[in-house]
Structure formats: C-alpha cells, structure tokens
Amino acid sequence: MNFKNTTHRYGALSIGLHWLMLLLLIAVYATINLRELYPKGSDLREALKVWHFMLGLSIFALVSLRIYARLTAPTPQITPTPAHWQDLSAKLMHLALYIFMIGMPLLGWLLLSAAGKPIPFFGLDLPALVNKNKELADLFKEIHETVGTAGYYIIGIHAAAALYHHYVLKDDTLVRILPEHH
DSSP, X not given: OOSSOOSSSOOHHHHHHHHHHHHHHHXXXXXXXXXXXXXXXXXXXXXXXXXXXXXXXXXXXXXXXXXXXXXXXOOOOOSSOOOHHHHXXXXXXXXXXXXXXXXXXXXXXXXXXXXXXXXEETTEEEOOSSOOOHHHHHHHHHHHHHHHHXXXXXXXXXXXXXXXXXXXXXXXXXXXXXXXXX
16 A cells, blocks of 8 residues: 555545544543543543543644645545535535544643633643633633534534445445555
8 A cells, every 4th residue: 555645545644543533532522521420530531631632632733634635635536426516515524524624623722721721732731822811711612612612513414425436436435545455
C-alpha cells in the first residue's frame, strides 16, 4: 500500500488517520457519557473527564496532520463519478467534519481555561487560552455541549452516506478509505 494517496485510492497515511480519528471520536464520546454512571467527585468520574479532555486534544493535534495529508496529495476519484450535487454535498460534509474536529477541542480548551481548571495533556498542563471568567465558561460549555450533540449527526450522516454509496450506488467511495487486504 502506498503511504500517500493516488488518484485511485487513499494512501496508508490518510486511511490510518481517518480510522484513528474515528476511534478517538468514539473514545471522546464514550468517556464523557460513561462519566454519568459514577457519582460526582468520584475518582473514576474524574478520570473519565480527564481522558475526555486528553483524547479531545489529541484529535486537535492530529487534525493538522490530517489536513496536511489532504492538501498535499490527490483525492482519489470516485468510480463511477457521482452527480455534481453529491460531490458538493461530500465537500460540505468534509468541511463540517474538519470544523468539528478543530472547533470542539478548541471549545473544550477554552471552556477549561475560562473555568480556571487545568488543561491536562498526557502529563503536560497546557496553558489557559483565556482568563478565568464564569460567564464565558458557561457560554463555552453550552456551545460545546450543543455542538457535541450535533457531532452525532455529522458523523452519522457521513457514515450513512458512505454506506449508501457502497450498498445502493455501488461505487467505490467506501473502499477507497478501507485498508487494502491481500
């Protein structure tokens, strides 16, 4: 398998980043939702919150590599070529996903900063982006939670579209991003 994309398939870098980001997104959602199972202030609840922060910031760190890979290599063509509206829809969906993968971790970082809390990242304490401000923290929290809910739909629509292309349109949209098997 090529490391970089070709005009027919995504390369190992793009494929690996795509599926790693999915796993990280699943873990981010799982940690924040599973924390609800434990009492406030409990060690496990706090650990799940810290993992939520660190995994979210990992997405933020990796998205720049993902954008680099996307901008420096060709996007494989879909065979057969989809309708123009589908191509435009796909571009808009990918834009929404990138905004989500950049915006959510940034909002989380801003939220922790405005709340005056530490920003943990695998043994590091990242600097606050804004000064402590309860009103701003409340605003960031509301936006972060709302966009987080919207993320379920963004990710779900993206996955549903890939399955629609594969099983209904029977084009190669999905297989271009799957690892090759021999």
